[in-house]
Amino acid sequence: MDKKNALRAGALVAGTTLMMLLMSSPASALTRDDGDDPGTGLSVIETLGLFVVAPLVLFGVIAGLVMVLDKSKEEHRVTSRNIRTKPTEAEAKAGSKA
Template identity: 65%
Template sequence: MGHVVNKNALRAGTLGAVTTLMMLLSPAAFATTGDDPGPGLSVAQTLGLYVAIPVVAFAVIAGLVVLSDKSRKKPQA
């Protein structure tokens, strides 16, 4: 049984090390110099992108869940 625990620990450690290595190397792969970031977002665009769209997405998903739940017939007591 100890052999299984050590094997799983080795797998977990290897996966953690490889994941950490990839995360450390990835920013360098995407870093470029001289890029023009373009114009910034206005306050309205920022609020729409980071507040309104997630709230609408949540409302749509919640509405679909409620509709699918109410579509089932409820047992009568």
């Protein structure tokens, strides 16, 4: 029953998207507006630098700053070194008293 509902939802979304695309008017990108003064276009290298390299560098800088300036305590970090499967003596005593 779930597959049938998913198929219906997918068909509805696809049909709606197709109808929106077919009924929408062109963007009129070739028609100039009054006062429109576009600059020169970007080269391929400039485009890749602006939309690919710059975000990756920005992400790397932010991630690096977060890792370097991390002030959390070692015992609060989840690592394979501090995962205990057996209770400590203090926990075992507290559990037996309760």
